[in-house]
Structures are given as structure tokens and as C-alpha cells.
Amino acid sequence: MSILQTINLTKHYGKEGNLTKALDGISLRVEQGEFVSIVGTSGSGKSTLLNMMGGLDYPTAGQVIVDGIDLSQLSDDKLTVFRRRNIGFVFQHFNLVPTLNVFENIVLPLQLDGAKYDKAYIKEIIHLLHLEGKEENLPGALSGGQQQRVALGRALATKPAIILADEPTGNLDSKTSFDVMGLLKLSAQRFGQTIVMITHNDELAQMTDRIVRIEDGIIKQRKAPLSHAVKGEW
Numbered sequence: 245m246s247i248l249q250t251i252n253l254t255k256h257y258g259k260e261g262n263l264t265k266a267l268d269g270i271s272l273r274v275e276q277g278e279f280v281s282i283v284g285t286s287g288s289g290k291s292t293l294l295n296m297m298g299g300l301d302y303p304t305a306g307q308v309i310v311d312g313i314d315l316s317q318l319s320d321d322k323l324t325v326f327r328r329r330n331i332g333f334v335f336q337h338f339n340l341v342p343t344l345n346v347f348e349n350i351v352l353p354l355q356l357d358g359a360k361y362d363k364a365y366i367k368e369i370i371h372l373l374h375l376e377g378k379e380e381n382l383p384g385a386l387s388g389g390q391q392q393r394v395a396l397g398r399a400l401a402t403k404p405a406i407i408l409a410d411e412p413t414g415n416l417d418s419k420t421s422f423d424v425m426g427l428l429k430l431s432a433q434r435f436g437q438t439i440v441m442i443t444h445n446d447e448l449a450q451m452t453d454r455i456v457r458i459e460d461g462i463i464k465q466r467k468a469p470l471s472h473a474v475k476g477e478w
């Protein structure tokens with residue numbers, strides 16, 4: 245069973261005469277442990293797709309199935325809890341809470357859930373993300389790359405099965421982008437997670453297991469990077 249599946253996913257904005265078909269029937273399967281990148285021109289529907297996959301918005305038609313659960317069948321409250329426990333989000337603009345320090349930002353989703361946190365695990369995340377010694381800093385006192393690593397730590401804190409990342413390196417220089425990508429891959433391998441990432445950067449997309457290209461709300465092309473082609477895996 246795929247960990248994440250969309251079936252004929254459709255999202256239309258506006259009304260007749262002024263209709264935007266942001267998604268026009270996307271059917272996609274992501275297997276557990278896969279790292280998939282979504283590429284496409286501006287306005288092609290990438291963020292809309294990611295938001296639907298994460299249950300941040302409801303589709304006009306079609307389904308999103310996460311770990312066997314059809315998100316459209318969950319009430320708002322249940323969806324919020326399901327999201328918090330199963331999906332980690334990383335955005336381009338980090339979205340850290342400016343008044344909370346690094347440690348507090350990372351454990352925030354656990355606190356919102358009223359869950360006790362595993363101190364050893366949080367320590368491991370902080371170590372993996374090279375944030376030791378920064379635990380008490382406020383986000384404003386960190387570089388962009390460090391802030392993005394904190395955002396990654398926050399996404400990992402609940403040990404989500406799936407990480408959805410919307411241009412996670414969009415605000416970072418190229419060296420820091422590769423570092424953050426490396427950490428994403430490493431943490432996904434370490435914790436057995438599945439990642440779906442939007443990127444405009446072809447080089448970064450090539451680092452993932454599979455590239456899905458969308459245009460005008462439909463899938464134009466699905467391909468594995470060259471390394472897979474050589475092995476005959478498509």
C-alpha cells in the first residue's frame with residue numbers, strides 16, 4: 245500500500261467565466277520511504293497539490309489517502325490532529341515563532357498535542373541538524389540556513405511518517421541549500437520517512453528518487469533521475 249495517494253485530485257478556484265483549474269485530476273502514488281520532488285513552472289499547481297496532500301485545504305473533487313485514511317472523511321478537528329501527528333511541514337519562509345527559542349520551536353508541535361517528548365530523540369535531532377549550542381537562541385539571532393534547520397527539526401519532532409516541503413531551500417544560498425537537502429535525505433533515511441518536496445531547482449530535484457512534473461494542474465511527466473535510469477528503474 246502506498247503511504248500517500250491522490251486519486252483524480254481536483255481543485256478549482258473561482259466561478260464559471262473566471263475559473264482557475266489549479267489541479268485538474270492528479271493521480272499520484274508515493275511509496276513509503278520515497279523522496280519525490282515536484283517541479284513545474286510558476287502557477288502550475290505545485291503548492292495547491294502539496295497543501296491538499298497535507299490536508300491544509302479541501303479539494304473540489306478527488307481524494308487524498310494518507311496511510312489508508314481518506315482525508316476528506318475526517319472532520320476539521322480530527323484532520324488537525326491527524327496532520328499534527330502524521331505530517332511534518334517545511335515552508336520556504338521557515339514560519340518559526342519569533343518569541344520562542346530554538347528548542348521551544350522544535351518541541352512546539354509536541355506541546356500543542358499535549359504529548360510528552362522524548363528528550364533523547366530531540367537531542368538527536370538537534371545533533372543531526374548541527375544546532376547544538378543554539379538551543380536558547382531566538383530565530384532572529386540565526387542565519388537563514390540555521391532557521392531552516394530549526395524548521396526541519398520542528399517537522400521531525402513528532403516523528404511524522406510524511407514530510408511535505410514547499411521550496412524548503414528557496415530562501416537559501418546554493419551551498420546552504422545542498423546542506424539542507426542533505427539533512428532532509430539523511431533524516432528521512434534515519435527515521436524512515438517519506439518526503440514530497442516542491443523545488444524550482446533542477447539540481448536539487450536530481451538528488452531525489454523521483455521527479456514529478458506538473459503543468460496547468462496536470463501531471464506532464466514522471467521520471468526517475470538519471471541514476472535510476474542507468475539501473476533501469478523507472
Ligand SMILES: Nc1ncnc2c1ncn2[C@@H]1O[C@H](COP(=O)(O)OP(=O)(O)OP(=O)(O)O)[C@@H](O)[C@H]1O
Nearest residue numbers: 257258264266284285286287288289290291292293
Ligand atoms: N486561493 C486562491 N484563489 C484563487 N486562485 C488561486 C488560489 N491559490 C492558488 N490559485 C491559483 O491556482 C494556480 C496554482 O497555484 P499554485 O500556488 O498551486 O502554483 P505553484 O505551482 O505553487 O506556483 P509557484 O511556483 O509560483 O509557487 C495559480 O493560477 C494560482 O493563481
